[in-house]
Amino acid sequence: MSYYEEEDLGRFGDVGQHRPDLFEKFMAWYQACQEDGALSRREKALIGLAVAHALQCPYCIDAYSQSCLEAGSNLEQMTEAIHMASALRGGASLVHGVQAHNSVNKVSM
Amino acid sequence: MSSRELPVVEESRVRAPAAFGQKLVEHGLSLRAGRVETLQVNVGKLCNQACKHCHVDASPRRTEIMTAEVAEQVLDAVRRFRFPVVDITGGAPELNPSFRRLVSGSRHAGSRVMVRHNLTVMFEPGQSDLPEFFRGHGVEVVSSLPYFLGRQTDAQRGPGVFDKSVEALKRLNAVGYGVEGSGLVLNLVYNPVGAFLPPPQGSIEADFKRELLSRHGVTFDRLYTITNMPIKRFLEYLRRSGNEERYMRRLLDAFNPASVEGLMCRTTLSVDWTGRLYDCDFNQMLGLGVEEGLPQSIADFDPEKFVGRVVSTDAHCFGCTAGAGSSCGGAVVRG
Numbered sequence: 001m002s003y004y005e006e007e008d009l010g011r012f013g014d015v016g017q018h019r020p021d022l023f024e025k026f027m028a029w030y031q032a033c034q035e036d037g038a039l040s041r042r043e044k045a046l047i048g049l050a051v052a053h054a055l056q057c058p059y060c061i062d063a064y065s066q067s068c069l070e071a072g073s074n075l076e077q078m079t080e081a082i083h084m085a086s087a088l089r090g091g092a093s094l095v096h097g098v099q100a101h102n103s104v105n106k107v108s109m
Numbered sequence: 110m111s112s113r114e115l116p117v118v119e120e121s122r123v124r125a126p127a128a129f130g131q132k133l134v135e136h137g138l139s140l141r142a143g144r145v146e147t148l149q150v151n152v153g154k155l156c157n158q159a160c161k162h163c164h165v166d167a168s169p170r171r172t173e174i175m176t177a178e179v180a181e182q183v184l185d186a187v188r189r190f191r192f193p194v195v196d197i198t199g200g201a202p203e204l205n206p207s208f209r210r211l212v213s214g215s216r217h218a219g220s221r222v223m224v225r226h227n228l229t230v231m232f233e234p235g236q237s238d239l240p241e242f243f244r245g246h247g248v249e250v251v252s253s254l255p256y257f258l259g260r261q262t263d264a265q266r267g268p269g270v271f272d273k274s275v276e277a278l279k280r281l282n283a284v285g286y287g288v289e290g291s292g293l294v295l296n297l298v299y300n301p302v303g304a305f306l307p308p309p310q311g312s313i314e315a316d317f318k319r320e321l322l323s324r325h326g327v328t329f330d331r332l333y334t335i336t337n338m339p340i341k342r343f344l345e346y347l348r349r350s351g352n353e354e355r356y357m358r359r360l361l362d363a364f365n366p367a368s369v370e371g372l373m374c375r376t377t378l379s380v381d382w383t384g385r386l387y388d389c390d391f392n393q394m395l396g397l398g399v400e401e402g403l404p405q406s407i408a409d410f411d412p413e414k415f416v417g418r419v420v421s422t423d424a425h426c427f428g429c430t431a432g433a434g435s436s437c438g439g440a441v442v443r444g
Contacts, residue, residue, distance in 0.1 A: 010358075042312065069301070070432075072308030072316060074258065 009059045042071035049078055050085035128361075129426040136366040140420040142388065145412060146376040147194040148220075149437070150175075150183055151390055152205040153382040157230050160253075160266045162300055162343040164394050167200040174200070175382040180207035182384055182408045184214040190412050191219060196377075196437065198225035198390065203236055216246050223249040225437075228277035229270055240284040249294040250286055251333070251437075252278070257320040261302045278327045287329040296331045298439075304352035306363060306432050307334035310440040333439025336360075338391050338428040360427040368434025371441040374420045380407045388420045390437070391428075397421045 016023030034044060045067040052060030068078050133140060153174030156167035175183075187195055195215040202208050202224060215222050224243065231239050243250055252274070256262050259271035266274075278295075282288055287295030297317065301307055314332035321327040337343045339356060347353040378399075379387040384407045387393040398405055400418045434441025 040312070042308070066305055069303070069305045070308055072313040074256070074261065 004058045006062065009062060012059075040071075042068075042073060045071045046073060046077065046081040050081040053082050054085040054089055128424050129422045132361075132364055132427075132430075133369065133422075136369075138366060138369045140369065140372065140374070140422060142375050142415065142418050142420055144376070144416055145190075145192060145378045147196050147373070147378070148183075148187065148192040149196040149198060149377055149379045149390055150202075150211065151198050151200075151379065151381050151393060152180070152202045152208060152211070153200050155204050156200040156227070157204065157233050158201070158227060158267055158270065160342070161346055162265055162337050164338050164341045164343060164391055165200060166341050166394070171200065173382055174205050175207060175384075177207050177210075179382065179384045179407075180205075180211055182406075183380060184211065184218075186407050186410050187215050187220055188218045190410070193221060194223060195220040196223045196225070201227050201230040201233075203230050203239060204233070209242065212242075212246050212248060216248075221249065222246065223251055226250050226252050228252050228254070228274040231277045231280065232273060240280050240286065243281075243286070244284045244293055247293075249296070250281060251296045251298060253298045253300065254278075254317075255298075255300045255302050257317050257324070265300065265302045275321075275325050275327060278321075278329070279325070282326075282328055287327075289328070295329045296333060297329050299332055299334045300337055304337075304347060304350065304356045304359075306359065307336055307435070307440075309433065310334040331439070333437075334433070334435070335437070335439065336428045336431055336435035338425050340391060340425050341394055357424070357427070360431045363431035364427060365430055365432060365434060365442060368430045368432075368441045371434060371436070372420075372429055373436035373438065373441075374429075377437075378410075378415065384408060386410065388418075391425055392421055392423075395423065395425070397423060 013023075016027075034041065039047075045064060048060070049064040049068050052064045065078065068081075151165070154165055154167045154171035155169070155174050156163075156165075156171070157169055159168035186192075195211075197208070197211060197215075199205070203226065205211075212222055212224065226239070226243075230236055242248075253266070254262060254271075254274055255265045262271035262274065263269065278287070281295055284293070285291035286293045299307060299310075299313055299317070307313070310332065313334060317332050318329070321329070339347060339353070339360070344353070347356050374388040374392075377389060379390050379393050381387065381393050385393075386399045386403075386405055386407060387397065388399055392398070398421065399415070400421065403414055403418060404410055429435045429441070432440075
């Protein structure tokens, strides 16, 4: 057994058993975010997939992989989105090298 | 392409016959047919391909094809009742010896004729003149191409099918099919390559047009998105891949009451290779005939008796009502 169970994604609504008012507000906001707007559903699904990887959320990865396919994206496009997320994560770590260099320089002759 | 037969599995587990009817009742809907606008003629299960999603279980090994006698019964009905559209499918319908007679006879009777043409059959012996034959009879060509890339297309339809399909599309373009202003209609069909719903028809059509033109110089008219039905070979895939329950849940969750009014079964009558009648090609493959008490054979067809008939339904019907809906003419609800 692992901590993440695939079928638990379908039980997301159970979270709303307590403080349903808050959950309903979240769901209304969440669903409104998915709609076509200045960005298409397809672009939003790719953003969702990238964020899911940055957060490393298995539920979100399952959900947004399906959303991307059903929005017409292919695996090449989805993989590019995943690389974008990963590159940002890598870059976000690497840029802190400047902080380390600053720290070292401050205490060095 | 593979000629290997995939096993035909028992559908009973996925079938909950009352579920679709109950869903209609929940939404205050009913499903009765109007006048028959389209006679869809399935001339048999013989095909030069064996696609992984095929709801017909068609393949080069199948021998069930319409005889000349049954084809004549079909043509007799077409002449007598002047169906606005005759939609010829299979298998690869071109492989049936009566195919060309069905096309020319239906055109002569004044029907618009659509042929579900799988593209690669053009390279089978004796079929190289198909583009000219189609053009000569003003046939509307409808061809499956599940994606604009080879990898996805070959995964569903067999190794090498994409390249052959592109070559066939070029030949159809060369005689005017899918070329603006020619009046020769070439529509493509998108099926998801896996256990998911089709994307919005308009957006994926734009992708196909852009990519097929830029990569291969190919043009076409419209792209129809069609949902994979959880029957026959696609159901076998769902079971083998552990996706059956999730896919059925997806279809149920995506039920769109707005799709019911435009379902093709309201205006289509399907006839199989033996002449038996059904409400659609999917019901045909499940042996789910038209309403009891109605004539069951094309030889006994009477249009007045069929108006207002109750459409036979089963759990697979959720495939036609999911999302934007699905029909042999693509999405039912225009976005």
